[in-house]
Structures are given as structure tokens and as C-alpha cells.
Amino acid sequence: MTQSPEPPDLYPDAAYDMVVVSNRLPVDYDEGPAGETRWKSSPGGLVTALEPVMRQADGAWVGWAGVADREFDPFEHDGISIVPVPLSAEELEDYYEGFSNDTLWPLYHDVIAPPSFHREWWDAYVRVNRRFAEAAARAAAEGAVVWVQDYQLQLVPRMLRESRPDLVIGFFNHIPFPAYGIYSQLPWRRQVVDGLLGADVIGFQRATDASNFARAVRRLYGYTTRGTTIEVPTGDGESRRVVARHFPISIDSAGFEELARRPEIQARAREIRESLGNPKTVMLGVDRLDYTKGIRHRMKAFGELLRDGRLKVEDAILVQVASPSRERVETYRQLRDEIELTVGRLNGDQATLGHQAIAYLHHGYPREEMVALYLAADVMLVTALRDGMNLVAKEYVACRFDNDGVLVLSEFTGASDELRQAVLVNPHDIEGLKDAIVEAIEMPHRERARRMRALRRRVRTNDVANWSASFLETLTGTGKIAAGISEPLQVAIAALADVDRLLVALDFDGTLAPIVERPEDARATDRASRAIAQLAELDETRVAIVSGRALDSLLEVVHPPAGTLLSGSHGVELQLDAGVVTVDLRDAELARLRRLTELVEGAIAASPAAWIERKPAGVALHTRRMPANDGIALQQEVRELVTSELPDVTTRTGKAVLEFAVRASDKGDSLARLRQHVGADAVLYLGDDVTDEDAFAVLGDGDLGVKVGQGKSIAAHRVRGPEEVSELLELLVQVRSSARRGASRWT
Numbered sequence: 001m002t003q004s005p006e007p008p009d010l011y012p013d014a015a016y017d018m019v020v021v022s023n024r025l026p027v028d029y030d031e032g033p034a035g036e037t038r039w040k041s042s043p044g045g046l047v048t049a050l051e052p053v054m055r056q057a058d059g060a061w062v063g064w065a066g067v068a069d070r071e072f073d074p075f076e077h078d079g080i081s082i083v084p085v086p087l088s089a090e091e092l093e094d095y096y097e098g099f100s101n102d103t104l105w106p107l108y109h110d111v112i113a114p115p116s117f118h119r120e121w122w123d124a125y126v127r128v129n130r131r132f133a134e135a136a137a138r139a140a141a142e143g144a145v146v147w148v149q150d151y152q153l154q155l156v157p158r159m160l161r162e163s164r165p166d167l168v169i170g171f172f173n174h175i176p177f178p179a180y181g182i183y184s185q186l187p188w189r190r191q192v193v194d195g196l197l198g199a200d201v202i203g204f205q206r207a208t209d210a211s212n213f214a215r216a217v218r219r220l221y222g223y224t225t226r227g228t229t230i231e232v233p234t235g236d237g238e239s240r241r242v243v244a245r246h247f248p249i250s251i252d253s254a255g256f257e258e259l260a261r262r263p264e265i266q267a268r269a270r271e272i273r274e275s276l277g278n279p280k281t282v283m284l285g286v287d288r289l290d291y292t293k294g295i296r297h298r299m300k301a302f303g304e305l306l307r308d309g310r311l312k313v314e315d316a317i318l319v320q321v322a323s324p325s326r327e328r329v330e331t332y333r334q335l336r337d338e339i340e341l342t343v344g345r346l347n348g349d350q351a352t353l354g355h356q357a358i359a360y361l362h363h364g365y366p367r368e369e370m371v372a373l374y375l376a377a378d379v380m381l382v383t384a385l386r387d388g389m390n391l392v393a394k395e396y397v398a399c400r401f402d403n404d405g406v407l408v409l410s411e412f413t414g415a416s417d418e419l420r421q422a423v424l425v426n427p428h429d430i431e432g433l434k435d436a437i438v439e440a441i442e443m444p445h446r447e448r449a450r451r452m453r454a455l456r457r458r459v460r461t462n463d464v465a466n467w468s469a470s471f472l473e474t475l476t477g478t479g480k481i482a483a484g485i486s487e488p489l490q491v492a493i494a495a496l497a498d499v500d501r502l503l504v505a506l507d508f509d510g511t512l513a514p515i516v517e518r519p520e521d522a523r524a525t526d527r528a529s530r531a532i533a534q535l536a537e538l539d540e541t542r543v544a545i546v547s548g549r550a551l552d553s554l555l556e557v558v559h560p561p562a563g564t565l566l567s568g569s570h571g572v573e574l575q576l577d578a579g580v581v582t583v584d585l586r587d588a589e590l591a592r593l594r595r596l597t598e599l600v601e602g603a604i605a606a607s608p609a610a611w612i613e614r615k616p617a618g619v620a621l622h623t624r625r626m627p628a629n630d631g632i633a634l635q636q637e638v639r640e641l642v643t644s645e646l647p648d649v650t651t652r653t654g655k656a657v658l659e660f661a662v663r664a665s666d667k668g669d670s671l672a673r674l675r676q677h678v679g680a681d682a683v684l685y686l687g688d689d690v691t692d693e694d695a696f697a698v699l700g701d702g703d704l705g706v707k708v709g710q711g712k713s714i715a716a717h718r719v720r721g722p723e724e725v726s727e728l729l730e731l732l733v734q735v736r737s738s739a740r741r742g743a744s745r746w747t
């Protein structure tokens, strides 16, 4: 057995506040035939997506250099600090080619090819994951953010949490996460899920991937999952909240467009068309040579169209870039043989002396050439059988600033969730695929332009900067929040305008009303109050105020329009259409409430700046008027006192407030009840406090959560404060009232 190489001693210890860990570095070490060496760009969408992020972050990128049995010192490449992790030839075989690419890859891509399960591959996977975790732990500064990438490193989050509990750990899965029926075949299914649960945030490409993962957690561990959150027990009776959500990855759209606008690249596009004999239609496929990409299905459909006479070889050509990938894995070798046989046959049967049917290119091309190819193509064919995202589809759209070209896109790609105006296809349905190709070729210019404009808007709005900012904000909550309503948030609000029945649920303090010294002085901003009154006038639109305050106290500060639903005391009190619903406390709960009140009152007697607020099922200790450290110390003391005598009492911390309740309820329960009462098709929730996270946690697909201000949050969007909350509500009034006017014309 080969000895694993020891990590070299040259790693810059604890130097980086941000560390990205991925199997592959952005560059591969390459040795030419004459022994000349160089670093060249490594293949695949992961690198394309992360490169611009890393260039901005000034962090370290920990990964493998693409060759076995070689050790490299850390170095700087194109403004990125590179920390190479060595792999022996045997580890490369067992961990990368074996477990990553012959077990996990086919399993996670819906067993398109049969996965192989070998125990020695698993052992190597564990060993190599540990080496990556150690390298990342060495590079990371105290409290750093470590962002682990992809299926090759699923055990790293747990390993890092154990060795470095100070770190903030994110994980992003670039490939699909399969349904439990498939995932459960994995003999190490529990270990992998546990490995991932070491992260604070687990990102997926699609909402279905995140819900498949949550289901696996429930089935294998029985942990509670709620919307996008998972409660992971920590062993001391407490639990950590892990977020598992989709963050669809994207590209540097502006960068691609800038390249596409360069005259020399446009000239190259013309040259490509000329070299193909200037046919009426150039179709393009660009893929790693991988069985998930549906290259054979595409060729079969194209071949039949030629054979049936629906297309003529003089008029249409398919350019297929199949970039070399994983060439030592047997399934990939076989695939190459099959594809090349198909190309040979098809050209043999259909080509003429002057016109080939398929131009097949088994090469990897630099970005400039890719852009020229995109510009040269009338129709882009993306027919993957399963694909995490597929960046090629987004790149094609980003390059078509001329609003021309048609994208044929498989519904089994992550990209199809966003790129709805493409010609969507099921690549298994060869007849359907043939019709879609003909539809794309014959599509009238106006229709092509209409679709391409809409696609381009989407790719511009959600670009790679947006993807990483949204993931990292969810992870750290410390991102700088841009002024105003961001473009992705505007798009999300526009989508709410069209739903049939909408619930707009709003936290009060810190969201509608700026935080003030004395809670009784808090008032919603005038603009927010006006917008709420206008929303309440719209049909099929209900407004709810969801507060931690007791209902009495809420009604003193808020004067909502008729029909507004109210939730007080974190859902213990609800005012629905039929009046107030208060949870009746049982005798034992009443006795506990009395004792709780006595205990807290006694404990704060010597701290005149602290005060308590009585609620129907609990008390809240406010420390806002105390120096911050004194407040924290008092809260700690009172918490210990209460929980040692009344262990069943629920505690909850907010901004300078510690709450105790004898009946457990939170804003998530309350929002679920309100949603049910209204029969809402979608919910908009806005909140600023830690307790609002429970409400964000119950939001699902089609809902919209907006965190107000800084702080860790699972909400997908943010605004800076109450002024922008009112701006957002005004925007909603505007878009929803015109949508409702449109709707009522037809009803």
C-alpha cells in the first residue's frame, strides 16, 4: 500500500478569514510531452463559478492540483492564494475516480449509470476528507468562514466542526441530491448525512435537492426539520439550527457579455460559421464528456431528423464540443467510444463531401473561444439527463446581447428552474426532442427575441456575485446590505403580485417601527402605515402583524386597519376574524407562571435598569437600558436560576431581551396558523429579530422571507431597516394592485 503523503510544512497557518475548500483547484498542474510544465485552468462549472468570488474575497483556496504523487507549496495565482492538498496515486484511484466519480456521481445523478460500492473506496474517501479538513483548519484564522464545496468533500464539515468549533462552516452541493429511495442505497448513508450536518448552512442548486436532503435527515436520524431548517441535537440537551436551502449558482454574466461584445470575438464567431460552410443553422452542444449530459440522446434526435428528411445536411450542422473528463474511469472511457462511434456512423451515413453532419471536438477550449462558439450558434442544445445546474446554458444566454439565438434546455437541469423561456425538453422523449429542435430552428425572429430578452433579464439578475453574496450572507449575516430594494428582491416581489391569495405578515418592532428606548413609544413609520392600509384594501390580500409583544401592548402602539390579523406573545395570543383566541393555561401552567414571575422579579430587584414585561403565558426580561455586558450577565444569571427550578419553561433570546414561557409557541407556529386561517397561496414575511427566524423557517417554495438589518438569518433577502420596509411595502402595493386590476377584468 502506498504511504499517504504528509502535508508539507509550508501552509500559512491561521492566516485567512475566508477559506474555500474544493476537490479541484482553479488550476491543474500540467506536464507537456517534452517535460515542460505549466498551470492550466481546470475544467467544469465549479471553478468557473468560484473564481470571481475568490478573486474578490482575498481568501485561501484549498484543493487538489490535478496530479497524483506531487506536493506543491502554497502559491499565488491570478490574485488567489492557492493551498494545494496532495493525493497519492492510490488515493486518486479510490477517493476521486472510485468513490467520488463511480459511487457518488452516478448515485446522485439518479443512477443513470450503475454506482459501484467498495469498502476500500469509502476508507480512502474518509482519509482524504480528513486531509482536506486538516488543511482548511490550518489555513483558517480564528472565527473564519470556511466554505466547503461539493460531493467529494461531504465529510469535511463535521470533521472541521469537531476540530475547530470556532469556525463558521458552509457547504455547497453542486450536483443534485437524489430522492431518498435512491440515496438510501448508499451503504454509508448515515455517515454522509452526519458529515454534512456539521455545516451551519448547506446549499443546494434546486429546492427539490434541499427537500430530498431534509427527508434523508428525517428518515435516517429522525431530527425535526421545518421548512429550510433542521434542528441538530448537540448532545447537551440543546440543538444547533442548520439551514438547508437552495441557492442556484450562476455565472459572471457581465464578464461574458463584455467578451461577447469584443469585435475580435465577433470576428472569430463569423470565422467559425464560415469554416462550417455558412449553413443556415448552426446548432451547438458544449459539455464535459459525461453520461449525465445526454450527448447521445441529442445525436440520436439530430440523426433521425436528417434521416427523416426534416433537416438537410446542407442546411444544419451540429457542433459538439465534448471536453475530456475523468478519462481513467471505465464508464467514461466506454462513453467516449460510444459517442465517437455514433459520430462516425452519423457522418458516414449523412455527410456529403462538402457538408459534415456533426463537427465533433474532443478538446477543452478557453473562455474566449467558448464565447465565439456561443455567438456563432443559432440553437444551443442542452439535453442533460440530470445536471446540478448547467452553466453552459446560462453562458449562452449571457453572450446573446443581440437578443437572438434559441436555447433548447432539458427540464432535468437546475437551470431550467430559472430559464423558463427556453424551449424546455424531456431528452428521454426523442420524438419530443426532435420537435423541439425543429421548433427552435423555425422560431420566428420576434419570438426568439422575446424569449431571449426574458432569459437575459434572469441571468443578469441572478449572477454569480449574487449567488455567493446570498449564500455568505445566510452563513454569516454580516454582509453589507445595499441601500434600497435589490433587483432579485424586486423580481421576487413581482412574483407575489400574481398569486391568488397573499398573506403579508409583518413583525412590528425593528421592522415596521424603528427601535426606541421605551417600547411604549414605538410607532410604525407613516409610510409603512399608509402602505398597510392600501394593502388591506386589495382583494385576496391579508395583512398580519406578528409580534413578540403581548397583544395588549401591541394594540397600544399599533392602530391597524380593519381586518388586520394580529399575533401576540409569539403566537400564544391570536386575533383572527372571529375575535381574540388566547391559549387557556392549565392549572399546572398557571402555577408555573406564578412561580416564574416571582423568580424573575426577585432576581432583578437589585437592577433598576432592567424591567419585566408580563405576558399571558410568560415573562420577558428587558435589559436594553443596561450596559451591554451587564445585561448579558444578568440574563445569564436569571436563566440559570429559572431553568434550575423550572426546567420545563421555554427560554428565548431576542435583542436585549430574555423571554420565558410556560407554553411553548413561536412565530413559526403563529405564521403556520395564520397561513391556514387565510388559506394563503403565498406568504411574505418581514422581520428583524432572532425570534423572526422561526417564522422564516416555516416559509416554503413560493413564499418570500426578508430579514430587516444585520445579523445571521435564513431569510433569502435583506433590507437595511424600517425605511426600506416601507419602500418594499409601497412597491408591493403598486405591483399587486395593478395585477389585481388585471385579474378582476377577467373574473
Ligand SMILES: O=P(O)(O)OC[C@H]1O[C@H](O[C@H]2O[C@H](CO)[C@@H](O)[C@H](O)[C@H]2O)[C@H](O)[C@@H](O)[C@@H]1O
Pocket: 023, 024, 043, 044, 045, 046, 047, 049, 150, 151, 174, 175, 249, 325, 326, 387, 388, 389, 390, 391
Ligand atoms: O473536477 P472534475 O471531476 O473534472 O469535474 C468537473 C466539475 O464538474 C461538476 O460540476 C458541477 O458544478 C457546476 C457548477 O455548480 C454545475 O453547473 C454542474 O451541473 C455540476 O455538475 C462537479 O460538481 C465539480 O465538482 C467538478 O469539479
Ligand SMILES: O=c1ccn([C@@H]2O[C@H](COP(=O)(O)OP(=O)(O)O)[C@@H](O)[C@H]2O)c(=O)[nH]1
Pocket: 043, 044, 045, 046, 048, 286, 287, 288, 321, 323, 363, 364, 365, 366, 367, 370, 389, 390, 391, 392, 393, 395
Ligand atoms: O471546452 C470547454 C468546455 C466547457 N468549459 C466551461 O466549463 C463549464 C461547464 O460547466 P457546467 O455547469 O455546464 O457543467 P459541469 O462540467 O460543471 O458539469 C462552463 O463554464 C464552460 O464554459 C470550458 O471553459 N471549455
